[in-house]
Amino acid sequence: MQALHLEGGCFCRAIRYRLAGAPHASMVCHCRTCRGLFAAPVVAWLSVPRDAFVFTQGTPATFCTTPPVTRWFCGRCGTHVAYVHADEPGWVEVATCSLDDPCATPPTHHSWLEHDIGWVKFGDGLKAFPRSRHDGD
Ligand SMILES: [Zn+2]
Ligand SMILES: [Zn+2]
16 A cells, blocks of 8 residues: 555545545445445445545535544535544544545455445455454454
């Protein structure tokens, strides 16, 4: 994940952002919250230092969920592009597939298989964790 200055945004392009640095983690989440927010079976995320993430166009709408997470999405087309967890303000989680080139930052593992709905089979050989990969550290 050495690519720098990755750019992305929402589907209608009203919201645009830039990543000034390489993501520290890239994963596919199978949790209920991601599934519900995106109405999709799984959602891929990148972890990026907060100071490496900047909106370059538009002002995102926000939506807060519990645990205390502020979610940024496009108020026009609805794409959820990123979120910040109140307990980890130094990081932004960016929706991988909101990048212009999501192929640049492929996932390294799957998380929250405990919530998996079971009808998507990946067979990509990546590690899969019942919850977060940090559980059991
Ligand atoms: Zn939009
Ligand atoms: Zn999730």
